[in-house]
Amino acid sequence: MSGDNLYSLTLTRDNANIGILAIQEYLVSLQSERSRKTMVYCLNIAMTAINTTIEEFNWVGLKDSLVAAIVTRLTQDYAPASVNIILVALKSVARRLWAHDVISTRDYELIKKVKGARGSRVHKGRALNDGELNELFEELDSYDSSKAIRDRAIISCLLGCGLRRAEVAELQFDNVHLNEDDPYLTVIGKGNKERKCYIPDETVERLKEWFFIRKDSPGACFSLVDKHDNVLEKKLTPYRIYRITQDWANKINMKRWTPHDLRRTYASNLLGMGVDINTVKNMMGHASITTTQIYDRRGDDSMRKAVHLMNRKAG
Structure with missing residues (x-):
C-alpha cells in the first residue's frame, strides 16, 4: 500500500478502519514525505511477516506478543537496524490506537516494552581516498x-x-x-x-x-x-x-x-x-x-x- 492510498481512504470508526486512521495520523505527524513513505514500507513488511496486509489486519487485536513475534520473524531476514525501525512504526501506531481507546493502557504499555533486535551490521558506503x-x-x-x-x-x-x-x-x-x-x-x-x-x-x-x-x-x-x-x-x-x-x-x-x-x-x-x-x-x-x-x-x-x-x- 502506498502513502497516497492510505490518505485516500474514507474512514469510519469501525474495527476495519480504525487501524488505517491510526496509521494516517501517525504519518501526518512525520516531517517529510520520504519519512512517510519509509514508514508505510516498514508497516507493509511487518504485516507480511504475519501473512496479512495493513488493510486486512485487525488492529484492535494488536498485542505485545504479536509485536514480539513480528520482531523475531523479521530478524531472520533483516538487519537489526531495519527491524528496529519497523518496531518504531508499530509502536507509534499503537500509541495512536491507545489515544483512540482502541487498545487498553495495559496493552499499550506492554507493546512499548517490546525489545528490539540485537546486533549490528557493517555500515554501507565508503569514503573516497x-x-x-x-x-x-x-x-x-x-x-x-x-x-x-x-x-x-x-x-x-x-x-x-x-x-x-x-x-x-x-x-x-x-x-x-x-x-x-x-x-x-x-x-x-x-x-x-x-x-x-x-x-x-x-x-x-x-x-x-x-x-x-x-x-x-x-x-x-x-x-x-x-x-x-x-x-x-x-x-x-x-x-x-x-x-x-x-x-x-x-x-x-x-x-x-x-x-x-x-x-x-x-x-x-x-x-x-x-x-x-x-x-x-x-x-x-x-x-x-x-x-x-x-x-x-x-x-x-x-x-x-x-x-x-x-x-x-x-x-
Missing part, C-alpha cells in the same frame, strides 16, 4: 563544457560542504553567499531544519565558474544543461545528481561510489583533521552525534593499513 579524489577532479578539469563546469560545482558542494543530494537539488541561487568574508550556503535539510554551511575556497571557485555561465538569476542553483550545452531553467532532481556522479565515476573506471559517499568523505576528513565531533554534527545537520559517528570511515582506512603492515611482517 585522496588518490580517487585527485583522479576524479583531474578528469572533471579536463573538460570546459557548461555541463562539466556545472558537474564540478555539484561534486565540489557534495564533497566540500557535505550536502545531501536532495539539498543540492533544492539549493537556490539566493541561498549561495559567495561575496561574504566567509562564504556560506543557507541549506534547508531534513526536518525542514535550516543550517549555515561555510564553503571552502576551492568550492567557492567552482561555484563562481558555474555562475559565470548560469548568470545571476533567481531559481535553482543547479539546472539542466541540454545536449547543445545550453543552460536551462529546469532544476535538477536528486536522482539526476546521483546519475551525474555515476557518469563521472564510469568515465575513469572508478570503484562505485555515491553522492552520499562524498558526504561520508566530508565527515571523515573533518574528524581526521581533529575537528570535534559535535562541530561536525552541526556542520552536517545531524540531530545526534550517534548519527555522525556512523559517517566516520577513518576506521576502515586504519584497518586496511594494519593489514598491509601484517602482510609485510608475514613476508
